[in-house]
Amino acid sequence: MRPTARHRIWFCGFLVALLGLTWIVYHPGLRGVFLFDDFANLPNLGAFGPVHNMAIFWRYVTSGTADPTGRPLALLSFLIDGNDWPADPYPFKRTSVLFHLLNGVLLCVLLLKLGRAFDKSERQTEMAALIGAALWLLHPLFVSTTLYVVQREAMLPTLFIIVGLIGYCSGRDLAIRGRARGPVIAAVSIGSCTLLAVLSKANGALLPLLAWLVDSVVLTPVRPLAGSPSERSFATVRKMLLVVPSMLLLAFFGKIAYSGFVYGLPDIRPWTLGERLLTEARVLIDYLWLLWSPRPYTTGLFNDGVAASTGLLSPPSTLVCMLLIAGLLTTAWIVRRGHPATALAILFFFTGQLMESTVVPLELYYEHRNYAPALLMFWPIALWLSAEGVVAKPGTTSGVHRVSPTIRRLLALALIGGLAVMTWLGADLWGNTAQQALVWALKNPDSPRAQAYAAQIEVSRGQTVAAIARLERALASSPDDLQLSLNLIGAKCRAGSLESIDIERAERGLRNAPNSGRLGYDWFDRALAMAEDGTCPGLTLATLEKMLTTASENRRTEKIAGRRQDRLHLLGRIALRRGDPERALELFDAALDADTRPDPALEQAGLLGTAGYPELAERHLTHFTSEWQPPSGPGLSMQSFHAWLLWKQGYWKDELAHMRGVLAREIAARKKDGETAPKPSGRPAD
Numbered sequence: 001m002r003p004t005a006r007h008r009i010w011f012c013g014f015l016v017a018l019l020g021l022t023w024i025v026y027h028p029g030l031r032g033v034f035l036f037d038d039f040a041n042l043p044n045l046g047a048f049g050p051v052h053n054m055a056i057f058w059r060y061v062t063s064g065t066a067d068p069t070g071r072p073l074a075l076l077s078f079l080i081d082g083n084d085w086p087a088d089p090y091p092f093k094r095t096s097v098l099f100h101l102l103n104g105v106l107l108c109v110l111l112l113k114l115g116r117a118f119d120k121s122e123r124q125t126e127m128a129a130l131i132g133a134a135l136w137l138l139h140p141l142f143v144s145t146t147l148y149v150v151q152r153e154a155m156l157p158t159l160f161i162i163v164g165l166i167g168y169c170s171g172r173d174l175a176i177r178g179r180a181r182g183p184v185i186a187a188v189s190i191g192s193c194t195l196l197a198v199l200s201k202a203n204g205a206l207l208p209l210l211a212w213l214v215d216s217v218v219l220t221p222v223r224p225l226a227g228s229p230s231e232r233s234f235a236t237v238r239k240m241l242l243v244v245p246s247m248l249l250l251a252f253f254g255k256i257a258y259s260g261f262v263y264g265l266p267d268i269r270p271w272t273l274g275e276r277l278l279t280e281a282r283v284l285i286d287y288l289w290l291l292w293s294p295r296p297y298t299t300g301l302f303n304d305g306v307a308a309s310t311g312l313l314s315p316p317s318t319l320v321c322m323l324l325i326a327g328l329l330t331t332a333w334i335v336r337r338g339h340p341a342t343a344l345a346i347l348f349f350f351t352g353q354l355m356e357s358t359v360v361p362l363e364l365y366y367e368h369r370n371y372a373p374a375l376l377m378f379w380p381i382a383l384w385l386s387a388e389g390v391v392a393k394p395g396t397t398s399g400v401h402r403v404s405p406t407i408r409r410l411l412a413l414a415l416i417g418g419l420a421v422m423t424w425l426g427a428d429l430w431g432n433t434a435q436q437a438l439v440w441a442l443k444n445p446d447s448p449r450a451q452a453y454a455a456q457i458e459v460s461r462g463q464t465v466a467a468i469a470r471l472e473r474a475l476a477s478s479p480d481d482l483q484l485s486l487n488l489i490g491a492k493c494r495a496g497s498l499e500s501i502d503i504e505r506a507e508r509g510l511r512n513a514p515n516s517g518r519l520g521y522d523w524f525d526r527a528l529a530m531a532e533d534g535t536c537p538g539l540t541l542a543t544l545e546k547m548l549t550t551a552s553e554n555r556r557t558e559k560i561a562g563r564r565q566d567r568l569h570l571l572g573r574i575a576l577r578r579g580d581p582e583r584a585l586e587l588f589d590a591a592l593d594a595d596t597r598p599d600p601a602l603e604q605a606g607l608l609g610t611a612g613y614p615e616l617a618e619r620h621l622t623h624f625t626s627e628w629q630p631p632s633g634p635g636l637s638m639q640s641f642h643a644w645l646l647w648k649q650g651y652w653k654d655e656l657a658h659m660r661g662v663l664a665r666e667i668a669a670r671k672k673d674g675e676t677a678p679k680p681s682g683r684p685a686d
Contacts, residue, residue, distance in 0.1 A: 048060065
């Protein structure tokens with residue numbers, strides 16, 4: 001039955017009210033700040049100056065380093081909110097909430113499309129779509145996706161996945177009705193949306209597999225394709241754009257699994273692939289528990305405290321969770337004919353987790369990984385809540401165990417209202433940085449990251465004694481954690497109570513910790529200034545040099561070119577501050593050899609020149625040009641394309657020419673003044 005005008009008004013009114021409610025409950029979180037990975041991605045907005053011309057635009061959108069694609073559409077979306085760095089977080093968070101609302105509208109449309117495949121009234125179909133979208137839109141688990149700006153990278157592929165599924169369903173419906181454009185719409189929808197989703201994040205590649213699942217579980221059993229020309233064309237589209245890409249994707253996962261089991265995982269991962277797969281069984285069940293037993297406050301962004309499973313019974317919950325997953329998948333297969341919506345919700349969730357929760361060696365646990373997989377999670381209960389008339393308990397014909405429509409409507413309102421309250425509480429926490437840090441530390445007692453972050457907040461509020469106590473407690477259970485030991489030094493410097501044992505703890509972390517990214521470099525960058533200024537008794541240039549020398553004993557980080565370069569670069573800066581420019585040049589050259597790129601060469605030459613050694617800076621640039629080979633082509637990854645683009649635009653050529661011009665003028669001025677040896681011009685600027 002086609003919807004009447006009254007139905008459309010009713011439907012649109014409730015949808016607008018739902019969007020308004022969602023905006024209201026998320027609004028307290030808009031006053032929050034940038035966090036963690038935001039600072040690893042958003043500063044690219046100003047890396048080449050404000051994005052105000054096409055040359056800088058292309059440098060920015062190709063600057064991503066995550067995935068082979070670099071996620072350029074996610075980077076592009078940040079230009080909605082700012083074109084330079086630093087920036088105000090409010091517009092970024094506001095846009096993310098608007099994207100969440102858009103995804104909710106699109107999900108509602110998708111549920112309408114899927115619901116109309118069943119023999120139900122239009123009113124029930126519309127109500128089920130609204131309730132299903134509302135339960136997803138207002139679920140508190142997605143606060144940490146929506147208000148964490150960098151997770152635009154999770155929201156955008158979800159948007160394109162939903163649009164692709166809507167287009168596929170529409171095309172299939174048209175093909176069944178004999179319209180020749182049906183297969184074309186389906187093909188364009190799947191092809192273009194898969195590409196756009198992948199350019200936002202790699203898990204967008206799951207769209208063909210998800211569409212194949214939707215077709216097989218819901219659409220084909222209800223309305224199978226017949227033999228008309230349009231339906232035959234559609235069958236060909238399904239095979240080429242759903243089945244073939246899905247098989248290739250599964251083969252890709254198989255290749256990663258083979259490599260992981262045979263050759264092992266990167267050294268930065270403290271677990272094996274087998275241990276990861278065992279652990280992910282526990283993680284997936286925990287995700288489902290969070291989805292079906294929502295709460296306003298979760299562990300948030302800190303999940304490094306998740307212990308890897310080392311066997312089926314280590315811990316025992318591993319086997320239990322694996323059996324639960326097997327039971328859920330078996331149940332979905334058994335009930336797929338009688339209860340296709342339930343089967344689809346289960347299978348869609350586990351399929352949506354394939355990229356991030358199986359063989360790809362990512363970190364073990366993140367809440368945002370549920371954003372797309374949970375799209376259809378609440379649709380089955382929405383269908384039940386929206387059922388018209390009296391529904392008897394399955395397997396009975398009597399009037400016992402019946403639930404009236406009024407009770408179901410009230411239950412739906414209670415669920416929506418309860419989720420709204422919890423999401424409001426969660427969003428309010430995201431708007432209060434200090435309280436957020438303390439709650440996350442309470443929720444994650446075994447997470448070094450959570451404890452270190454809470455300690456940083458305590459130090460910033462003048463609660464140094466509390467911060468030191470927190471860090472020492474955490475170090476007692478995680479003695480090798482570098483973040484804890486470095487933050488403890490900072491806190492004790494603030495309190496004026498730094499001891500040799502604190503340095504020894506940090507040396508242990510530097511020697512044993514797995515790769516911690518730029519954490520160590522950023523800390524040493526600040527510590528160098530404190531050591532030279534003498535603002536922290538006990539933290540000297542000699543102390544920092546010894547710590548960095550100890551870091552060279554860490555076999556994991558020394559295998560990573562970037563971390564090795566960071567260490568040598570810092571040692572070079574220490575030598576420069578000590579007045580040993582030749583040693584600094586030697587270390588800078590070694591740092592460049594570890595990872596030969598123009599940007600560290602220019603930075604290090606600038607340090608030498610600013611310190612009053614332009615001849616040594618010129619020698620460093622000569623060493624660079626003798627070792628560096630400019631890119632000959634764009635390559636297959638976004639990182640290689642970005643490097644080629646900068647060279648093609650003449651960016652590095654201009655930067656090198658400018659640096660050499662400055663150095664040449666300084667050298668000429670020295671010769672004119674009759675100087676025969678380099679003369680320092682003072683402390684170098686960092």
